[in-house]
Amino acid sequence: MKKTIKDIDVSNKRVLVRVDFNVPFENGKVADATRIRAALPTIRELIDRKARVILCSHLGRPKGKVVDELRLDPVAEHLSDLLSTSIPKADDCIGEAAVSQVHDLKAGEVLLLENTRFHSQEEANDPDFAKKLASLADIYVNDAFAAAHRAHASTEGVAHHLPAVAGLLMERELIVLEPVRENPEHPFMVILGGAKVSLKIGMIKRLLEKADEILVGGGIGNTFLKAKGVTTGDSLVEEEQLDAAEQILEKAGDSLILPEDAVIADSASSGASHQTAPIGEVPSGWQVADIGPQTVKQFKEKLDPAKMVVWNGPLGVFETEPFAQGTFAVARVLAELEATTIVGGGDSAAAVNEAGVSDKMSHVSTGGGAFLSYMEGKEMPALSALD
Ligand code: ADP
Ligand code: MG
Numbered sequence: 001m002k003k004t005i006k007d008i009d010v011s012n013k014r015v016l017v018r019v020d021f022n023v024p025f026e027n028g029k030v031a032d033a034t035r036i037r038a039a040l041p042t043i044r045e046l047i048d049r050k051a052r053v054i055l056c057s058h059l060g061r062p063k064g065k066v067v068d069e070l071r072l073d074p075v076a077e078h079l080s081d082l083l084s085t086s087i088p089k090a091d092d093c094i095g096e097a098a099v100s101q102v103h104d105l106k107a108g109e110v111l112l113l114e115n116t117r118f119h120s121q122e123e124a125n126d127p128d129f130a131k132k133l134a135s136l137a138d139i140y141v142n143d144a145f146a147a148a149h150r151a152h153a154s155t156e157g158v159a160h161h162l163p164a165v166a167g168l169l170m171e172r173e174l175i176v177l178e179p180v181r182e183n184p185e186h187p188f189m190v191i192l193g194g195a196k197v198s199l200k201i202g203m204i205k206r207l208l209e210k211a212d213e214i215l216v217g218g219g220i221g222n223t224f225l226k227a228k229g230v231t232t233g234d235s236l237v238e239e240e241q242l243d244a245a246e247q248i249l250e251k252a253g254d255s256l257i258l259p260e261d262a263v264i265a266d267s268a269s270s271g272a273s274h275q276t277a278p279i280g281e282v283p284s285g286w287q288v289a290d291i292g293p294q295t296v297k298q299f300k301e302k303l304d305p306a307k308m309v310v311w312n313g314p315l316g317v318f319e320t321e322p323f324a325q326g327t328f329a330v331a332r333v334l335a336e337l338e339a340t341t342i343v344g345g346g347d348s349a350a351a352v353n354e355a356g357v358s359d360k361m362s363h364v365s366t367g368g369g370a371f372l373s374y375m376e377g378k379e380m381p382a383l384s385a386l387d
C-alpha cells in the first residue's frame with residue numbers, strides 16, 4: 001500500500017498537492033465543481049494539521065502556452081467559497097513570483113498555482129521543470145487520481161525529488177477499486193456502455209475474466225450486435241472494431257448479455273422521431289439511441305442477486321432527454337441494490353448525477369481515462385512514483 005498524508009508529519013511543512021481541478025467553465029465560472037469538492041478532504045486535513053498548502057493542477061489543453069481562458073482564477077474563487085476563506089492564486093506555477101508567494105505562506109494557509117500545462121515541459125515530463133516544481137515544497141502529495149495514468153511533470157516527475165505520498169481521494173479510489181479489480185465478490189456484474197469499444201477493449205478483456213456476466217448497451221452494444229450479424233441500421237457502430245468484438249463475443253459466450261429491445265430514432269437530436277423496437281428491427285435511416293424498457297427489466301433481473309457491480313458507459317445518448325431513460329432507469333436499479341456499486345467514467349458519473357442517485361452508489365470514481373487504465377491493470381505512472 002502507498003503511504004498517505006496520514007503517515008507523515010506535515011506541520012509547518014510546505015506541501016505541494018497535485019489535485020485534479022480540470023473542471024468545466026461556463027461564463028467564466030466553474031460549471032461543475034465535483035472534482036474540486038472531491039479534493040476538499042485532503043485540503044481540509046492539511047489545513048487542520050497546519051501545513052503550508054500549495055495546490056497545483058492542469059486545466060484543459062493549452063498546449064504549452066498561456067491561454068487566458070484556461071487560467072485557474074475561477075477555480076480559486078470557487079475554492080474560496082467552499083473553504084470560506086480567500087485563496088490566493090499565483091500567476092504561474094514556477095518562477096520568482098510563485099517562489100515568493102510560497103515563501104510568504106503561513107501554517108494552515110493555502111495557495112493555488114497557475115495551470116501547469118501553460119508550460120510544454122509539463123506534458124513532456126521534463127526533469128528540470130519537475131525539479132523547479134519540487135523546489136517549491138518539502139513534501140509532495142498526489143490527490144489527482146483522474147490524472148494518475150499520465151506521466152507528466154506534476155504527476156510523476158516531481159515525485160522523484162520529494163517525499164511523495166497519496167492524498168485522501170487517491171487513497172479512497174484505490175481502497176475501493178483495488179478489490180474490484182483483483183478479487184471481486186460474486187455474483188460480480190459489469191454494465192458496459194458508452195461510445196467506443198476501441199477505448200475500452202483492454203478493460204473489457206480484463207473484466208471478462210472476473211465478471212459473472214457483462215451487460216452491454218450504448219454504442220458499444222451496437223458494435224457487438226453488428227458483430228453478431230444483427231441489423232443495426234444507421235446506429236453508431238465502430239466498423240474497425242467488429243473483429244475485436246467478435247473475438248470477445250466468442251470468448252464471453254453466454255456471459256455477455258446484449259439488449260433485447262431498443263429506443264430507435266431517426267436522429268440523436270431531441271426533436272427526433274423515436275419509438276421502441278425489438279433488437280434487430282432497425283430500419284435504415286434509423287439508429288439505436290437507447291436501451292428499451294424490456295432490456296431495463298432484463299438487466300434488473302440480472303442485477304438483483306449481485307454482490308458487486310461496476311458500471312462504465314451510458315446505455316444511450318443520455319445527453320438528449322428522450323434517450324436518457326434507459327441509463328437513468330438502470331441508475332435507479334443500482335441505487336436500490338444491496339450490492340457494492342461502483343460507477344466510473346466521466347459521462348457515466350455525469351449521468352448518475354443527473355439521475356439524482358450519485359450518493360446512493362458505494363463509489364463514483366473521479367477517474368475517466370484513469371479509471372479505464374486502472375481497471376485494465378495498466379501501470380499508473382503517477383501511482384508507481386509514490387512512496
Ligand atoms: P464514459 O465517459 O462514462 O467512459 P463514454 O465516453 O464511453 O462514457 O460514452 C459516453 C457517450 O456515449 C455519450 O456521449 C453518449 O451519448 C454515447 N452513447 C451512448 N449510447 C449511444 C448510442 N446508442 N449511440 C450513440 N452514442 C451513444
Ligand atoms: Mg466519456
